[in-house]
Amino acid sequence: DTGVSQNPRHKITKRGQNVTFRCDPISEHNRLYWYRQTLGQGPEFLTYFQNEAQLEKSRLLSDRFSAERPKGSFSTLEIQRTEQGDSAMYLCASSHPTLDTQYFGPGTRLTVL
């Protein structure tokens, strides 16, 4: 399977714990995006990388959130001191340098108890 992969698919954690999600993009895609979808809403943009550079961050990305893409390949999204409001589906997408289509992974569903 050469699509975008995300791990884990599901994560249940207690409030106050830290969690980290991983995204592996399609291999020739240099752009990588993170989105969050809460119940009843469409996905909302969080952040965007071109290669290893984080070029844009949404105001939704509070100080507790940090994303990295150290070698321009896979990316991690860490949430520190999780809150119940962080419960959501976290989606990763990647795109080719010359094309507009963003290809999505299956998402990581986070539940904060």
Place this chain on the structure above:
Amino acid sequence: ILNVEQSPQSLHVQEGDSTNFTCSFPSSNFYALHWYRWETAKSPEALFVMTLNGDEKKKGRISATLNTKEGYSYLYIKGSQPEDSATYLCAFDQTGANNLFFGTGTRLTVIP
């Protein structure tokens, strides 16, 4: 945050019926309009990227039209099948700056 609206929120149709949904978006500063199909427990699947006013795109039984001047796009499904059951999302790209603004989706259920 840009206002992207989709209607209806949900739709039930009989197998074989044709159906359509609407996506409305701001009519100023348009770059592209994306359509995705998202089946439960799967990845959102890209259907179309539309960039030109009057654009019409087709993929099998699914087609889409675009009106950038009035800020809307229609998605049509001809002869709906149970496997078409999914949430259909549109996403507005205002500047090509890579962050998509999604609508809340239309959830389609096709009844056999």
